[in-house]
Amino acid sequence: MKLLSTNNISVKYGSNVVLRDVSLDINEGEITTIVGPNGSGKTTLVKTIIGAVTPFTGSISLTENLRIGYIPQRLSIDYTLPMTVQRFLNLSHKISKEDCISVLRTAGVPDLLKTQMSNLSGGQFQRVLLAGALLGSPQILILDEASQGLDQAGSAAFYQQIESVRNEKGCAVLMISHDLHVVMSASDKVICMNGHICCSGKPEAVANMPEYHGLFAAGTEGTLALYRHIHDHDHDHDHDNLRKFKH
Amino acid sequence: MLDDFMVRASIAGVGVALIAAPLGCFVVWRRMAYFGEATAHAAMLGIAIALSLEIPIFAGTLVAALLMALTVTQLSGRSLATDTLLGLTAHGGLALGLVVASFLSGVRIDLMAYLFGDILAVTRVDLLLILLGFLAVILLMYWRWSKMLISTLNEELAYSNGINPIREKFFLTISLAITVAVSIKVVGLLLISALLIIPAAASRTFSRTPEEMVIITAVVGVISAISGLQFSYLFNTPPGPSIVCVSLAIFLILSSIRPLRSN
Numbered sequence: 175m176k177l178l179s180t181n182n183i184s185v186k187y188g189s190n191v192v193l194r195d196v197s198l199d200i201n202e203g204e205i206t207t208i209v210g211p212n213g214s215g216k217t218t219l220v221k222t223i224i225g226a227v228t229p230f231t232g233s234i235s236l237t238e239n240l241r242i243g244y245i246p247q248r249l250s251i252d253y254t255l256p257m258t259v260q261r262f263l264n265l266s267h268k269i270s271k272e273d274c275i276s277v278l279r280t281a282g283v284p285d286l287l288k289t290q291m292s293n294l295s296g297g298q299f300q301r302v303l304l305a306g307a308l309l310g311s312p313q314i315l316i317l318d319e320a321s322q323g324l325d326q327a328g329s330a331a332f333y334q335q336i337e338s339v340r341n342e343k344g345c346a347v348l349m350i351s352h353d354l355h356v357v358m359s360a361s362d363k364v365i366c367m368n369g370h371i372c373c374s375g376k377p378e379a380v381a382n383m384p385e386y387h388g389l390f391a392a393g394t395e396g397t398l399a400l401y402r403h404i405h406d407h408d409h410d411h412d413h414d415n416l417r418k419f420k421h
Numbered sequence: 422m423l424d425d426f427m428v429r430a431s432i433a434g435v436g437v438a439l440i441a442a443p444l445g446c447f448v449v450w451r452r453m454a455y456f457g458e459a460t461a462h463a464a465m466l467g468i469a470i471a472l473s474l475e476i477p478i479f480a481g482t483l484v485a486a487l488l489m490a491l492t493v494t495q496l497s498g499r500s501l502a503t504d505t506l507l508g509l510t511a512h513g514g515l516a517l518g519l520v521v522a523s524f525l526s527g528v529r530i531d532l533m534a535y536l537f538g539d540i541l542a543v544t545r546v547d548l549l550l551i552l553l554g555f556l557a558v559i560l561l562m563y564w565r566w567s568k569m570l571i572s573t574l575n576e577e578l579a580y581s582n583g584i585n586p587i588r589e590k591f592f593l594t595i596s597l598a599i600t601v602a603v604s605i606k607v608v609g610l611l612l613i614s615a616l617l618i619i620p621a622a623a624s625r626t627f628s629r630t631p632e633e634m635v636i637i638t639a640v641v642g643v644i645s646a647i648s649g650l651q652f653s654y655l656f657n658t659p660p661g662p663s664i665v666c667v668s669l670a671i672f673l674i675l676s677s678i679r680p681l682r683s684n
Binding site for chain 1: 449450452567570571573574575576577578580581582583625628629630631633634
């Protein structure tokens with residue numbers, strides 16, 4: 175079932191067109207990843223989908239009462255604002271302590287209930303945000319470079335968590351990522367952007383497209399090398415898709 | 422009871438401290454300290470215009486503070502940085518207000534009362550205005566609380582929850598304008614931002630949640646108002662600045678008990 179689609183949306187900031195004719199569909203339970211260089215409009219596309227930016231042409235259609243769980247790019251909770259993890263989870267819905275603990279467990283951080291948000295590590299913080307996003311039982315999780323600030327191992331573990339949440343809850347995932355190896359291993363569909371959609375499809379297919387190589391020619395080798403390094407040292411993770419991709 | 426000027430002054434001081442508590446917290450969380458100050462300074466223009474048009478001072482300051490806040494919100498992010506714009510409107514408004522006031526030859530106006538407050542001259546009408554301001558701000562805060570908090574955390578997070586952060590900012594701006602308008606009589610427009618910031622800053626290290634911080638801020642504000650007035654009565658010091666000095670002393674004592682942690 176189709177959860178949301180954008181129909182030829184274009185977005186301007188002032189006179190500067192940052193998105194041109196972007197059309198995409200997100201289906202139930204599907205993990206879609208948007209990749210692209212800096213300034214290619216990835217974040218703008220996500221902001222448009224959640225309603226923070228209005229397109230000047232085109233339209234967005236969501237299925238009725240679509241529940242969106244959103245994890246922002248860089249949410250730093252200022253030290254000036256006191257906020258325990260439990261209070262944070264209660265911001266938009268009133269929920270019991272048990273439900274807080276249970277959703278934190280799903281996100282992989284069950285023991286942080288009373289911790290101040292400003293004292294969390296980067297990885298813990300992203301998982302608390304994930305827990306917050308999961309509270310409304312979202313049909314789609316939207317992540318805007320949610321692993322920013324995490325190291326390679328940390329971000330790999332975080333995306334693993336996302337995948338296991340998807341498998342457990344059956345929600346669709348739309349994410350922006352710079353980690354090409356994560357993209358290739360964990361996505362059902364990859365969208366390659368540079369102001370417009372250059373190419374899209376299954377990760378294995380996109381990896382062989384000339385448009386993809388045009389955008390990532392310089393970076394790909396390094397990322398794959400890094401991937402092999404991670405794979406050599408960590409056998410707990412499921413890298414089936416990546417193995418396919420390597421050959 | 423209300424015949425005693427000290428009783429009226431105490432009630433006014435406590436009322437304004439309670440109004441300022443939630444707003445002061447938002448000013449600290451959203452880093453709007455200079456915004457609050459600019460709103461207060463621009464109120465001088467409102468006072469001058471109110472005096473020349475012979476409309477109530479309260480109405481003049483409320484409108485001026487609101488206009489100033491909305492102007493800055495609209496203009497910020499264009500060609501000038503927000504702090505530059507705030508400096509421009511704050512001091513521009515203050516200067517313009519003082520110039521306009523000087524043309525009012527017929528009326529003898531006590532500038533010191535507007536700049537530093539005149540809490541001992543609080544009338545029953547002033548008390549009624551403070552009460553109304555209190556009710557308005559508390560209702561607004563109660564109604565928008567979660568939405569304002571989420572918008573303060575992250576604007577995109579707000580949008581994804583179906584909240585429009587621009588609208589929440591507008592409600593906050595209105596509350597701030599009301600706070601400024603009712604506080605002028607108590608501490609004067611030059612010290613309003615101290616009344617907002619210092620109690621909130623003092624309570625930060627002792628709070629675990631935003632609500633706790635508001636409550637502790639209110640307690641600090643009320644203690645400052647009452648003891649500041651007593652101090653001023655005993656030592657014949659100006660009451661508004663005395664209230665601010667007491668809250669500063671509380672801030673210093675509390676931060677030495679538990680030193681401010683770095684991030």
